Amino acid sequence: MDNAHAKSPDELLKFFGTSTEGLSEQQVESQRDKYGLNEMPTEEGKKLWELILEQFDDLLVLALFEEHEDQTAAVTAFVEPFVILLILIANATVGVWQERNAESAIEALKEYEPEMAKVIRQGKHGVMMVRAKELVPGDLVEVSVGDKIPADLRLIKIYSTTIRIDQSILTGESVSVIKNLDSVPDPRAVNQDKKNCLFSGTNVASGKACGIVFGTV
Known part of the structure; x- marks a missing residue:
């Protein structure tokens, strides 16, 4: 109500x-x-590999790949893949950490029931x-x-x-x-x-x- x-x-x-x-x-x-x-509904937590894959299923991440494909300069051909890789790893790490924290918070709330x-x-x-x-x-x-x-x-x-x-x-x-x-x-x-x-x-x-x-x- x-x-x-x-x-x-x-x-x-x-x-x-x-x-x-x-x-x-x-x-x-x-x-x-x-x-x-x-x-509170009981939901099985996602597996670690599922959480990691989800982080790469993102328009911004895909945009990084597309932008890289458009680059033709010799220097950027070597530098940009490394930078993109670091960004992807950082993005995936933060995303997985946030998902795990959210799941832990829900479980903690259940203890107060x-x-x-x-x-x-x-x-x-x-x-x-x-x-x-x-x-x-x-x-x-x-x-x-x-x-x-x-x-x-x-x-x-x-x-x-x-x-x-x-x-x-x-x-x-x-x-x-x-x-x-x-x-x-x-x-x-x-x-x-x-x-x-x-x-x-x-x-x-x-x-x-x-x-x-x-x-x-």
């Missing part, structure tokens, strides 16, 4: 067709069919534990100190005096942030300004609250 931070708790509950009792099992299945599982979540659903007594990947938009999730946030949540209730979130992995903020229930009217607000939202992978530093899932992986 776009601009969940700008909506009131009642507006979010109405949007997802739920209440403070949570989604029904039928609604959960419908949402899962629509949005899929709340987990919690295994379980505390959810409120219709027909169930109290709070139940489910696998975090089974959460769907509209689910009501309870979080407390020490928990990792299992999906993007918009706060609808705070049980403690305050709730503080460590979101340094997302925003780089060095101290935990106090969250509240107030709507943030600016539709272009950045994550740091969304004081009513808890973001997936961040941690509860103190307090206890309940939020509605508005975004899954």
Whole structure:
């Protein structure tokens, strides 16, 4: 859902067709069919030789070869192939390094995904534990100190005096942030300004609250 931070708790509950009792099992299945599982897709990393070949499948690289073929001077016939070779090697090295870093970053993000979540659903007594990947938009999730946030949540209730979130992995903020229930009217607000939202992978530093899932992986 776009601009969940700008909506009131009642507006979010109405949007997802739920209440403070949570989604029904039928609604959960419908949402899962629509949005899929709340987990990052697992993709097999590319082999090193594939990454290297990809670096040469580039218009700029091909342009270097074409430009060289147009040169007829005797000196450039010996110098330019060497220069081109160095450029290609440097380009391939940087490209492979960037690809490997991107793959490592994705794997690192997966480590921040919690295994379980505390959810409120219709027909169930109290709070139940489910696998975090089974959460769907509209689910009501309870979080407390020490928990990792299992999906993007918009706060609808705070049980403690305050709730503080460590979101340094997302925003780089060095101290935990106090969250509240107030709507943030600016539709272009950045994550740091969304004081009513808890973001997936961040941690509860103190307090206890309940939020509605508005975004899954």
